[in-house]
Amino acid sequence: MYTTVKGSVALIGSFRQHYAQVLAAARVFQASGLTVTSPPLGPILDSDREFVRFASDPPGASDQDLQAATMEKIFAADLVFVVDPDGYIGRTTAYELGRVHERGMAVYYAEPPKDLPISVPPGTVLDARQLVQILGGNTPGPAPVRRPRVSAQPTADIVIFTIRSEQLQVLLVRRGKDPYRGRLALPGGFVRPGESLEDTAKRELREETGLSGPGIRLKQLHTYSRPDRDPRGRVVSTAFLAIVPDPPQVVGASDARDADWVEVEESLWGPNSSLAFDHGEILRHGLEHARTLLEHTTVATAFCEDLFTITDLRRVYEAVWGCELNPGNFHRKVVEETTGFVVRTGKVRRASRGKPPALFRQGPAELLHPPMMRSRRNP
Amino acid sequence: MYTTVKGSVALIGSFRQHYAQVLAAARVFQASGLTVTSPPLGPILDSDREFVRFASDPPGASDQDLQAATMEKIFAADLVFVVDPDGYIGRTTAYELGRVHERGMAVYYAEPPKDLPISVPPGTVLDARQLVQILGGNTPGPAPVRRPRVSAQPTADIVIFTIRSEQLQVLLVRRGKDPYRGRLALPGGFVRPGESLEDTAKRELREETGLSGPGIRLKQLHTYSRPDRDPRGRVVSTAFLAIVPDPPQVVGASDARDADWVEVEESLWGPNSSLAFDHGEILRHGLEHARTLLEHTTVATAFCEDLFTITDLRRVYEAVWGCELNPGNFHRKVVEETTGFVVRTGKVRRASRGKPPALFRQGPAELLHPPMMRSRRNP
DNA sequence: AGAATAGTGTCTATGAGACAGTATATG
DNA sequence: CATATACTGTCTCATAGACACTATTCT
Missing domain, CATH: 1.10.10.10 (Winged helix-like DNA-binding domain superfamily/Winged helix DNA-binding domain)
Incomplete structure (x- = not known):
């Protein structure tokens, strides 16, 4: 019987040469309840080409487009399993490994990789079944168990309130990219090297409204971490509350995206009110928080x-x-x-x-x- | 005459096959005033090995150690120049490219790369002289492609309060590992695949105290994200507050580490009071929060x-x-x-x-x- | 009975809320 | 002048806090 485990995994490796091993490992993962975010596990076309295509790939797409889409699916997983029989790692796999390492994701290898001078921590070379055992938390025996960790991209999202024409309004941006392209969302963005979440929130507030300086009080509200809250992968968002005086210029266009003040009740309950991601929930929490902040x-x-x-x-x-x-x-x-x-x-x-x-x-x-x-x- | 430019550049490529071209490009950069952070540009030893060594490399170091040091030098540069005659990119170079891309560094190529399905933005394929021109501002060049993001390991730390012998006490664990080995810390741990922060906090609470179920209220407090708060790297901790009835068994030994209830004021202000990481600050916030929670x-x-x-x-x-x-x-x-x-x-x-x-x-x-x-x- | 703890009665000071009244501007 | 807005006075009611008092048990 298989252990039942939560989470998702991406498999990388040379699909052209080792697709059978990839499929075998994927079946073990799926039987244990794990989601396989990549590869698609369907039939392969053109197996003679250097860069393989799956039947499910859009026919007109370039190799670059397909690879970019694959990268997103890999990043959406909680961990990466490298299928490298005899330690063979191809060029594309090496590239993927570089990106995955730089993101700090958990990586496990079927065999010790050869001809690629990367450090392979002890306990990370194992087969699919052993990995499932570790994930399930019931590894018998003396094997040093390295608990799989998740790495995530921290972001700061800001609920910026102002009062215009005696209404409470919130600054929302219209998303220019998928996912949720065209939907309204809270302004926010990813943490950059050297920044704390507070730094990121300050920077985003300045970019969106031009406001900065000690007069602006930013209050941290709550951190949202549901594993599936962002289809691009593990994105953990910390919400901030900012309260600004009446008419700060809307600078939205600077970032090549729409930004505008919206009446709060309308944005929450009106038509076209459903915000991107879980931003509706964040906005509701922010409103409730602002109300009690005014009390105290x-x-x-x-x-x-x-x-x-x-x-x-x-x-x-x-x-x-x-x-x-x-x-x-x-x-x-x-x-x-x-x-x-x-x-x-x-x-x-x-x-x-x-x-x-x-x-x-x-x-x-x-x-x-x-x-x-x-x-x-x-x- | 060369343009004079400030900044630093790292060169990557197959040094074993194309070291002459690497040196030629490096000389162009250095003559223009740029610093070359990698490679060292000295003589190569063992040029028959797959992974080359420079005379300046420490003799005892492993391939992995040298590669890690090289990565640091690459990251220290302002931009990366890929020396790939005929578009050839080897495995190690592909890996480095992956890490460099994921960090959002600016990358330029001597030739369009072959056999690696990555997108090469227009204007980034040029020779060393042209690149110097762009950097000097004489020729408008393409902007760096992507904003670097940070990825982090999310953790949940719990402030668990109880009342024993009419004192407010908090559960602390003694760390068995570096960093802060032997110091007291709040119980907590890394988020695992498929878990939200709340799931992690619930699991840790159960592991430390044996308490679980709907009666236990866990409240999220605050997220701590200072870039240097954990010497192991980017660790972003979300603090939770748990309030439990009198004498839950201390299960600390289960995790091969000491766990014990400590009087709160003593743990904050007494001798031996300094907790690991920023856990002293977290505990103070938790106490203040518990006090206002009791009010409302x-x-x-x-x-x-x-x-x-x-x-x-x-x-x-x-x-x-x-x-x-x-x-x-x-x-x-x-x-x-x-x-x-x-x-x-x-x-x-x-x-x-x-x-x-x-x-x-x-x-x-x-x-x-x-x-x-x-x-x-x-x- | 006396001690100890649980629970109630009562008085006072304070502050919220309702609302009337006063002050000072504009048109 | 009327009218609108800003501000103040005053009354009522609710409640926090102080403290005395009653109730019910054990030794």
């Missing part, structure tokens, strides 16, 4: 310009919480000296009719004690 | 057995918050019917002296409205 911290001032009136601030709360607040009570609570929420500047704004409102600036406090309570009667 | 949610019941008294529950709050609470007021607030925090079972506990306390069970509520306020006077 002074971030609401980050939605406002440098100088703002108490009514400006109240409109922020009303937009985010989606309810009306009593102007008088709000005023009294916020202006309270002891909290450090806002500080009076002495200036007034002379614009509209009515008594000219006093202008305030952000106070020193970060946390609100006691919090602004959102009554459970106006959800 | 009903998790405190998770510290207790199935049936508990109001005094048991109060001791949980006192241990986590590190302060004393008024027994009478606490009782009244918690037992309030409307909150759904606890439900009366009708039973009483007959154990100690004094009036036998009523036994309660966890109520249906997850969130507390209004929250249990921790006064800012007893921090």
